[in-house]
Amino acid sequence: MLKRLMLPVLLVLLTGCSSAISEYKLGSDYMLRQASIVPQMDALHASQLIPSxxxxxxxxxxxxxxxxxxxDENSANPDASLNKAKREQYWIxxxxxxxxxxxxxxxxxxxQKKEFNITEALQLQSISTYTKS
Structure with a gap:
């Protein structure tokens, strides 16, 4: 009986550890979590979510x-990589x-960055820069 319970408990613990490693605070109200940007106060700011x-x-x-x-809608499609640029979206x-x-x-x-006067110093960087353990 104890052996049967150990596997699920171990899986939960390992899953919990991996999610903690891939979180990074973005300012005071947002987090980069599991390749998504989420508000820390999910209920109040749910519309600000940027999904993975x-x-x-x-x-x-x-x-x-x-x-x-x-x-990609069809990752088995060999031509899917040709449309990669069209599959990127940007958010502010x-x-x-x-x-x-x-x-x-x-x-x-x-x-839009120009319209908002966002400085050139603010440059996109790979999330791996922030989520490395």
């Missing part, structure tokens, strides 16, 4: 920028006004 798979992120006191890679979260903008393509994203 976030591949790149940048932030300052005013904005969070994110690049999202959409899942205005932290001060609690608003999410996007999804954008790369050109729209760059235009």
């Amino acid at each position: 798979t976030v591949t790149e992120v940048a932030w300052d006191d005013n904005y969070i920028l994110a690049k999202q890679q959409l899942a 979260i205005d932290i001060r006004h609690d608003k999410r903008y996007g999804p954008y393509n790369e050109k729209q994203f760059e235009e």
